[in-house]
Amino acid sequence: MLFRRRERATPYLLLMPALAIMAFVVVIPLGFSLYTSFTGYRLIKPETISDFVGLRNYQRILTDLEFWVPFGRTVLFLTVALNIEFLLGLGIALLINQVTWGQRTLRTIMMFPMMFSPILVGFQFKFLFNDNIGVVNNALQSLGLTGFAVPWLVDGFLAFFSITFAEVWMSTSVFAILLLAGLFAMPRDPIEAARVDGCNPWQTFRHITLPFLMPFAYIAMAIRSLDVARAYDIVKVMTAGGPAGRTELLWTLIARTGYENSRMGMANSMAYVSTILSLLFTWYFYRKLVAARRYMGGLE
Amino acid sequence: MSDAVESRASKALKRIALTALTFLLMVVMCVPGLWVVLSAFRPNAEILSKPPIWIPERLTLDNFAKIFGLGSDQIAIPVIAYFTNSFVIALTSTVIALLIGMAGGYAFARFRFRGKAGIFLGLMLFRAVPGIALSLPVFMLWSWMGLIDTQLGLIIVYVSLNVPFTIWLVDGFFRQIPMSLSEAAQVDGCTRWQAFWKIEFPLARSGIAAAGVFAFLTSWNEYALASQLTRSTDSKTLPVGLLDFTAQFTIDWAGMCAMAVIIIIPALILTFLVQKHLIAGLTFGGVQGYPMAANALEKGVKKYGSVGVVHGIDLRIAHEEFVVLVGPSGCGKSTTLRMIAGLEDITGGLIRIGDRVVNDLPPRKRNISMVFQNYALYPHMNVRENLGFGLKIAGETPERIAERVNEAAEILGLTPLLERTPAELSGGQRQRVAMGRAIVRNPDAFLFDEPLSNLDAKLRGQMRAEIKKLHQKVRTTVVYVTHDQVEAMTLADRIVVMRDGHIEQVGTPMEVFNHPRTTFVATFIGSPPMNLLPARIDGDAVRLADGTEVPVPDRLKPFVADGEELTLGIRPDDISPVGHGLSQDGPGAEIELTVELAEPLGMESLLYTRAAGQEVLAKLYGPRIVTPGERLNFRLALDRAHLFDTRTGLSVRARQPGGN
Numbered sequence: 033m034l035f036r037r038r039e040r041a042t043p044y045l046l047l048m049p050a051l052a053i054m055a056f057v058v059v060i061p062l063g064f065s066l067y068t069s070f071t072g073y074r075l076i077k078p079e080t081i082s083d084f085v086g087l088r089n090y091q092r093i094l095t096d097l098e099f100w101v102p103f104g105r106t107v108l109f110l111t112v113a114l115n116i117e118f119l120l121g122l123g124i125a126l127l128i129n130q131v132t133w134g135q136r137t138l139r140t141i142m143m144f145p146m147m148f149s150p151i152l153v154g155f156q157f158k159f160l161f162n163d164n165i166g167v168v169n170n171a172l173q174s175l176g177l178t179g180f181a182v183p184w185l186v187d188g189f190l191a192f193f194s195i196t197f198a199e200v201w202m203s204t205s206v207f208a209i210l211l212l213a214g215l216f217a218m219p220r221d222p223i224e225a226a227r228v229d230g231c232n233p234w235q236t237f238r239h240i241t242l243p244f245l246m247p248f249a250y251i252a253m254a255i256r257s258l259d260v261a262r263a264y265d266i267v268k269v270m271t272a273g274g275p276a277g278r279t280e281l282l283w284t285l286i287a288r289t290g291y292e293n294s295r296m297g298m299a300n301s302m303a304y305v306s307t308i309l310s311l312l313f314t315w316y317f318y319r320k321l322v323a324a325r326r327y328m329g330g331l332e
Numbered sequence: 333m334s335d336a337v338e339s340r341a342s343k344a345l346k347r348i349a350l351t352a353l354t355f356l357l358m359v360v361m362c363v364p365g366l367w368v369v370l371s372a373f374r375p376n377a378e379i380l381s382k383p384p385i386w387i388p389e390r391l392t393l394d395n396f397a398k399i400f401g402l403g404s405d406q407i408a409i410p411v412i413a414y415f416t417n418s419f420v421i422a423l424t425s426t427v428i429a430l431l432i433g434m435a436g437g438y439a440f441a442r443f444r445f446r447g448k449a450g451i452f453l454g455l456m457l458f459r460a461v462p463g464i465a466l467s468l469p470v471f472m473l474w475s476w477m478g479l480i481d482t483q484l485g486l487i488i489v490y491v492s493l494n495v496p497f498t499i500w501l502v503d504g505f506f507r508q509i510p511m512s513l514s515e516a517a518q519v520d521g522c523t524r525w526q527a528f529w530k531i532e533f534p535l536a537r538s539g540i541a542a543a544g545v546f547a548f549l550t551s552w553n554e555y556a557l558a559s560q561l562t563r564s565t566d567s568k569t570l571p572v573g574l575l576d577f578t579a580q581f582t583i584d585w586a587g588m589c590a591m592a593v594i595i596i597i598p599a600l601i602l603t604f605l606v607q608k609h610l611i612a613g614l615t616f617g618g619v620q621g622y623p624m625a626a627n628a629l630e631k632g633v634k635k636y637g638s639v640g641v642v643h644g645i646d647l648r649i650a651h652e653e654f655v656v657l658v659g660p661s662g663c664g665k666s667t668t669l670r671m672i673a674g675l676e677d678i679t680g681g682l683i684r685i686g687d688r689v690v691n692d693l694p695p696r697k698r699n700i701s702m703v704f705q706n707y708a709l710y711p712h713m714n715v716r717e718n719l720g721f722g723l724k725i726a727g728e729t730p731e732r733i734a735e736r737v738n739e740a741a742e743i744l745g746l747t748p749l750l751e752r753t754p755a756e757l758s759g760g761q762r763q764r765v766a767m768g769r770a771i772v773r774n775p776d777a778f779l780f781d782e783p784l785s786n787l788d789a790k791l792r793g794q795m796r797a798e799i800k801k802l803h804q805k806v807r808t809t810v811v812y813v814t815h816d817q818v819e820a821m822t823l824a825d826r827i828v829v830m831r832d833g834h835i836e837q838v839g840t841p842m843e844v845f846n847h848p849r850t851t852f853v854a855t856f857i858g859s860p861p862m863n864l865l866p867a868r869i870d871g872d873a874v875r876l877a878d879g880t881e882v883p884v885p886d887r888l889k890p891f892v893a894d895g896e897e898l899t900l901g902i903r904p905d906d907i908s909p910v911g912h913g914l915s916q917d918g919p920g921a922e923i924e925l926t927v928e929l930a931e932p933l934g935m936e937s938l939l940y941t942r943a944a945g946q947e948v949l950a951k952l953y954g955p956r957i958v959t960p961g962e963r964l965n966f967r968l969a970l971d972r973a974h975l976f977d978t979r980t981g982l983s984v985r986a987r988q989p990g991g992n
Binding site for chain 1: 347350351353354355357358359361362364365367368371379380382383384431432433435436438439440443445448451453455456457458459460461462463464465466468469470472473488489491492493495496497499549550552553554555556560570571574583585588589592595596599600603604607
């Protein structure tokens, strides 16, 4: 590789457009939203943009259960959904890895849910879980499994289950495909060595395969963390945070506060909290990923 | 026997069951999506019927007709406008994001620069800002800039959404392509840009396609931002348009399912088209952990390089000379070679090829050719194209290229292989193609960077001979780097022994072997290595640590002083049991030693003995059995012994002016 002095500027030049667009669409707006979060800005009263209120918005949301409950629910939602996605994805990857005939077809089928727009997934499950006309209830009732219509999207707990189900359906493939890639990349020797050393299949999986797959799991987590907020689309459509706020997540709360109630200042302060949550999440898995890579790199 | 058959049958059965189960599971997983797709082609009554009708009685396009406004009950959903908006916005933002992301990804994959890790993480973190959170300030700013409800407004946002992930994928993909390919192309006469365009880009194509599909799908499917930034048919996209089917309390499910199909179909077609690339893209791009390890190593070495692996090398290479740079790994020999090639920057001094100072010339202007350790064959070209690439870049006519390529192929015996791709060649054949690529260009100098280290021992010996023959045939200056002293000895006109970025000694193979300038050279050249024993000069004798005395060789007498602490060096070949050495005349000394271990090698044996408390290797010529513990009288051929300054490691002869 050439690293001539006159080429020292090249990487920066190459990165310039990327940095410029990110600055324009992300950094500047984020700065602006930081400012707005210190004002009492309401969309319907433009002059309130200069109504500086200091930390009042933050003070309010941070002392308000109406904020903390959705916050906690968001964390719970992400924890549950991502763990299920990881486990299911791992299971699917292990299964497909065992299959020798038609593997390519299987991989294509597996990627089917990835093609769906989150908003579409939302409508799809709203359609399926509809207590009146949805095919799920329809089937359950006609098979005689339930005598009544299960209120999938009306009962608070069931609604939370339903949105988690939709999210898991949409995103499990991402884990499956990356873990499958990990299984493909896995060298045979350590597995054979473990077998010779007396490991049973479970021990081999637990002590050899799984540790090897962890970096791939972190990659999947890191990729997922970039767009988990897409779950907003699903929730917005399926329950819109209802019933009675029982599926309200940070993101739906922000949208409601900002756009429906026009309280932009407040919404921006919430958005800031949710942004920081996302960044920590991404940063955490990125660190894990880098560390795991370094560790695995040492093995090779 | 029948057990084995049975178990094989049961294994096969198990496998079939497993396959069937997996297929079943995957299909079940798709059912929710399939149900929607199926519903799009069924009449409303059938969709809503109780109990559910699993197998459709008839399929119909009525729902589509309806949403396109063709049916009787006209609901005006401007599907075509939405579709056009979606398509234009997704496509434009994808193309722009790809261009920007490719430049950025390439920068990350191929350059070292300040703040690299930080910028990378920063880009990823910006991408992690939740869409809905970002939509608030963007919505306000876009309102003021008049970008609300415009395609441009959404395109800009989508580009920024896609750039980080594109960079990630593209970076991963370029890392997969060995850097030596681009370097080889530059040595072959390409500019940096040509090397990118003709070599790296085609190889990264599948990764770039995958990144493009991901970007397109992200834009195509995005809702949170679009729902706030669009208003009318001027810019509304399909996902936003889905909401047109929801009224206050009712949803037109049949119409919505039809719309869903319209959204899914392009995504499916696209994914299916690049399905292969998509998986490769994710596995290579997303999962760059493993190659990154190798890459880090490379960087480590280079960093090493920038701190200065190579110090003040002063070397003149004569016309048509075969020079071998040899030394242990990390000694700076490869860096030196890459400096000559122009692949590594030099911080001071001059590099001349012929009478041109080439310090600041890029590789392509130096008229050199190089054979890389991993051959750096262009995987997407066949042998003929690989050989002719440099000439093509130089703008030679096809006739001339064909002529030169055939000539080179003839010399190297590649003629029957010309139409094959590198993947279809054996290691030795690849090696030959790499050499062929070097010779077709008729360069001022050949540079070889450990060309044989990827071959097995037998092939290595064979190729070594071929390189030697080639040099005799083509007679061009050669600079050859290796860590293998046998290669150095057999190939070189002159050997340059390097250690820690310094030249230890330059000389013909025989000079280096017979008159090593330092203890390092003495032990590095020759196998097994020379024995080194601490000693002291006592009058006319060399006294070893245990008191054994041998006379100071006459030819070294002028160089030593009485009482001096020195190191006595003597090769195993020059210590043999009396009567079993190569030559028994000349000055010598006899000492009695116990054999601790004997390694018979056929016509000769290696004897491990101990003298002055140290292991000393000796050689016995002739097929005689020696048993461990046997005491033998050894003769030291002192005319071939060496004395080194213990402190500096320099040969006593090299300490004096006029000495070697």
